[in-house]
Amino acid sequence: MxxxxxxxxxxxxxxxxxxxxxxxxxxxxxxxxxxxxxxxxxxxxxxxxxxxxxxxxxxxxxxxxxxxxxxxxxxxxxxxxxxxxxxxxxxxxxxxxxxxxxxxxxxxxxxxxxxxxxxxxxxxxxxxxxxxxxxxxxxxxxxxxxxxxxxxxxxxxxxxxxxxxxxxxxxxxxxxxxxxxxxxxxxxxxxxxxxxxxxxxxxxxxxxxxxxxxxxxxxxxxxxxxxxxxxxxxxxxxxxxxxxxxxxxxxxxxxxxAVVWASYPLRAMGSMSLTMYITHVIITTLVDGTFVSLHNIYSGQPQPYLPKGDFGWSMYTPLSDSPGFPGLGNPDAPVFDDPGMGDPDWLWVFAAQLIGLLIFASLWRWRFRRGPLEWGVHRVIEGAVGPAPDAPIQPAGRG
Structure with a gap:
């Protein structure tokens, strides 16, 4: 299709x-x-x-x-x-x-x-x-x-x-x-x-x-x-x-x-949006210490859940005070948009993650039709539904 x-x-x-x-x-x-x-x-x-x-x-x-x-x-x-x-x-x-x-x-x-x-x-x-x-x-x-x-x-x-x-x-x-x-x-x-x-x-x-x-x-x-x-x-x-x-x-x-050609990395990213979204969530929470497997390693106890209405870890912990950076889990640390912080650390992390995902998506899309998770979902659904009664059985492909 x-x-x-x-x-x-x-x-x-x-x-x-x-x-x-x-x-x-x-x-x-x-x-x-x-x-x-x-x-x-x-x-x-x-x-x-x-x-x-x-x-x-x-x-x-x-x-x-x-x-x-x-x-x-x-x-x-x-x-x-x-x-x-x-x-x-x-x-x-x-x-x-x-x-x-x-x-x-x-x-x-x-x-x-x-x-x-x-x-x-x-x-x-x-x-x-x-x-x-x-x-x-x-x-x-x-x-x-x-x-x-x-x-x-x-x-x-x-x-x-x-x-x-x-x-x-x-x-x-x-x-x-x-x-x-x-x-x-x-x-x-x-x-x-x-x-x-x-x-x-x-x-x-x-x-x-x-x-x-x-x-x-x-x-x-x-x-x-x-x-x-x-x-x-x-x-x-x-x-x-x-x-x-x-x-x-x-x-x-x-x-x-010309727009289609120039936007290939973005379109590749969008063609596997489920893979990109889940990868982003995992990478981001690994970096900021709210991934469950890192709670005891870095802080000795689970991080508190964000209060209702807060939609991101940057609301209370900047990356300069996160794991890999000093002072993980300090709720009193200044947020990224504190005017006294100078260059915001979040911008570098955002740019690095975005560039990495764009490169991965571009290379993957060059070789495969579907993203990794999209391929898995497709195989599960088609395996459960099965071929149409009047459809010929196709040999397995790379998807």
């Missing part, structure tokens, strides 16, 4: 954005938007996987089985990765659960999917507001983390559904001459995303609702929250708009052959 260059470029930007969020100081560009872009792109992939049954062709049962297996694998990887380290909040579990819950709707019409998206966008912030205003009591500790934690489930369902709709309306080839051309659709997607993001930011600035869940809010403010990862209405609309704009622009610029 031919890869879509613009989507691979957007995936690379999502990975790089999450790397910056996890390694560098907090800033409004990387705080929240990259992980949402990652989720929306997962929804686009969901549309690509199910495109046959959405068009009324293909084996519905086998397609749903593929999506369910993929969701289970992603959620399982997320749980394992979260258990192995305490420095990064892992997004894979929310994406995997979104796959599982949205598998039944892949055959719905575009109009019905749009209605479902509207319901999720409106209803999700209601649950978040109820949690903030009334402090709901939960019977299971895992349930509030899933529903109203750093990756609120209804918001992540909405993001994945946005990606599914982007595939239907923008990415999938036109089925009739009356549909907009391949150039017009990315332009409209980028324009709509920028308009949605701009309108959201304007409302936030005019109303002052850019607040976090730990602030004291009235019911209306709790519903409208615009702070990243809160799941409030303004957070969902602004983050979805930003993701739409990035995807539209990436699809547009990759129509130029």
């Amino acid at each position: 031919t890869r879509i260059h613009g989507l691979d470029l957007a995936r690379a930007l999502a990975i790089i954005g999450m790397m910056a969020a996890h390694i560098g100081p907090k800033n409004p560009v990387t705080d929240g938007y990259p992980s949402v872009l990652f989720a929306v792109l997962a929804g686009v992939s969901m549309g690509i996987i199910s495109r046959g049954v959405a068009d009324g062709a293909g084996d519905l049962l086998r397609t749903r089985f593929r999506l369910i297996l993929r969701g289970v694998i992603l959620a399982g990887l997320g749980v394992v990765l979260a258990a192995l380290q305490s420095g990064i909040l892992v997004v894979l579990t929310a994406i995997g659960v979104s796959y599982l819950l949205l598998t039944p709707v892949v055959t719905w019409s575009t109009r019905r999917l749009g209605v479902l998206l509207g319901v999720l966008v409106v209803a999700g912030p209601l649950l978040v507001a109820a949690e903030n205003v009334f402090t709901l009591t939960w019977s299971d500790e895992l349930l509030p983390d899933l529903l109203v934690g750093a990756y609120p489930l209804l918001a992540w369902l909405a993001y994945t559904l946005v990606g599914l709709l982007i595939h239907r309306v923008v990415v999938r080839p036109a089925t009739s001459p009356a549909e907009p051309s391949g150039v017009v659709r990315p332009v409209w997607l980028a324009a709509l995303g920028l308009a949605l993001l701009g309108a959201t930011q304007l409302i936030i600035e005019l109303t002052g609702f850019r607040v976090g869940p730990n602030d004291i809010l009235n019911e209306f403010g709790a519903y409208l929250q615009g702070e990243p990862h809160t799941g409030g209405l303004l957070d969902v609309t602004g983050s979805a708009g930003a993701a739409m704009a990035v995807i539209g622009l990436c699809l547009l610029v990759c129509r130029a052959g």
